[in-house]
């Protein structure tokens with residue numbers, strides 16, 4: 266251990282749970298603190314689409330490793346499978362065709378299966394989908410989606426099995442600072458917990474906790490509504506794969522056969538950022554935002570599918586739900602040692618696409634704490650905002 270063996274991890278989302286698991290496995294004395302329960306925040310509401318496709322190599326590599334960890338949960342946690350490998354299909358127009366093709370070639374070299382489909386090959390693979398403006402499709406047969414709540418809880422249980430202490434229903438009121446060192450946290454009942462390292466994996470609550478020790482990062486929070494479509498047992502017929510459409514700015518996946526989850530998509534680190542995709546949806550206070558979804562919001566989401574997947578228009582609309590995205594200014598996660606202090610590692614700003622990478626991010630953070638800087642995390646360093 267570089268700084269000492271005692272580590273506090275704040276937040277039991279996918280990142281905090283995985284960090285605690287990997288630290289405990291490496292022999293650290295870990296306490297994982299969560300205000301509700303594992304996956305009680307955004308991780309538990311994640312659509313959890315899995316794919317290796319990213320324009321940035323480090324994100325692809327973290328996704329590939331993230332899937333490996335999720336797929337190996339039966340061995341790691343001694344529990345069932347939390348991954349549904351129905352494949353992930355992407356389509357884009359002319360503007361992204363060249364960069365997406367190049368990324369697919371790179372990703373093949375990194376060991377994931379990803380096929381480049383011509384418009385005709387896409388039409389053959391998805392005969393009920395319209396071809397309008399599709400210049401290129403990508404098909405990732407090994408990917409699909411995960412059960413985000415189940416997987417996060419399984420990893421947290423595996424952390425506990427390796428000796429991590431989990432404090433549930435426990436709210437961290439603030440970090441503790443002595444000079445240039447973070448020394449622990451204070452809980453709302455006044456309890457002080459000290460540690461050699463604090464890992465802050467608190468998602469949308471990150472800025473609030475940083476402010477308690479006069480630190481800050483340029484993060485903001487957005488509400489992300491999901492439509493839940495009643496597919497009457499036909500979900501996989503209407504939406505046979507996990508889907509992302511860069512032209513219509515939407516994504517979807519079946520949830521078994523009963524329903525299809527659908528949302529708008531703004532880029533998520535894979536291409537141009539689509540400013541028109543329902544933004545902005547700023548949330549001031551992550552403790553009180555509208556968790557339900559108005560029917561008009563579901564209809565708005567559904568309308569983005571009208572041309573591409575006409576069968577979606579026939580589905581019933583169930584009550585939807587909304588989760589929170591903790592956003593960074595460049596849509597990339599913010600992971601690494603917090604500048605200006607010792608003893609604090611932060612993971613935040615996953616910008617709506619951090620479930621698939623989360624298991625691997627936790628593993629890399631554990632290595633950062635025990636061994637020192639990890640090259641795979643370098644592009645995500647909070648240092649990039651130092652001048653801002």
Ligand SMILES: Cc1cc2nc3c(=O)[nH]c(=O)nc-3n(C[C@H](O)[C@H](O)[C@H](O)COP(=O)(O)OP(=O)(O)OC[C@H]3O[C@@H](n4cnc5c(N)ncnc54)[C@H](O)[C@@H]3O)c2cc1C
Nearest residue numbers: 276278279280300306308311312314437468588619620621
């Ligand atoms: C609707 C929706 C759909 C999404 N779809 C996808 C997708 O398809 N694919 C994908 O890869 N990603 C997706 N994401 C994004 C993904 O879910 C997140 O990036 C990821 O789950 C973030 O995980 P995390 O561990 O960083 O943080 P979080 O899940 O935000 O966890 C932070 C935890 O910290 C706890 N906490 C905060 N403050 C305190 C405190 N003071 N004391 C104690 N505990 C505290 C919170 O309760 C929370 O449990 C989606 C997100 C949403 C909301």
